Amino acid sequence: MVTDLSPGVGFRDFTQKRAVEHGLKGWVKNTTCGRVEGEVQGNDETLQKFFKDIDKGPRLAHVVKVEKRDLSPEEGEDHFAVRRTSESVFEAAK
Numbered sequence: 001m002v003t004d005l006s007p008g009v010g011f012r013d014f015t016q017k018r019a020v021e022h023g024l025k026g027w028v029k030n031t032t033c034g035r036v037e038g039e040v041q042g043n044d045e046t047l048q049k050f051f052k053d054i055d056k057g058p059r060l061a062h063v064v065k066v067e068k069r070d071l072s073p074e075e076g077e078d079h080f081a082v083r084r085t086s087e088s089v090f091e092a093a094k
Helices: 011-021 044-056
Strands: 002-004 025-030 036-041 065-067 080-082
Touching: 011 025, 011 036, 011 044, 011 080, 044 065
Parallel strands: 025 080
Antiparallel strands: 002 036, 002 065, 025 036
């Protein structure tokens, strides 16, 4: 999941709350290039519901775009976390 949106709208916390409600595992963070990105694991039906929520975003957000990519699952994840701002892990992987 990679999103482009206006900063300061609570998108990471919104994403974590929705992921926990859906019982998903993974993470979300801001990037130094101004995006929000994350990784989420769950079954297809639950992921579809989660992404429907994310496409709308929190009340003050204006979600420009959500990119979805299939990734290999990260081993050992047991919850959904908000990570510290850092470089994009996906830009380097292109």
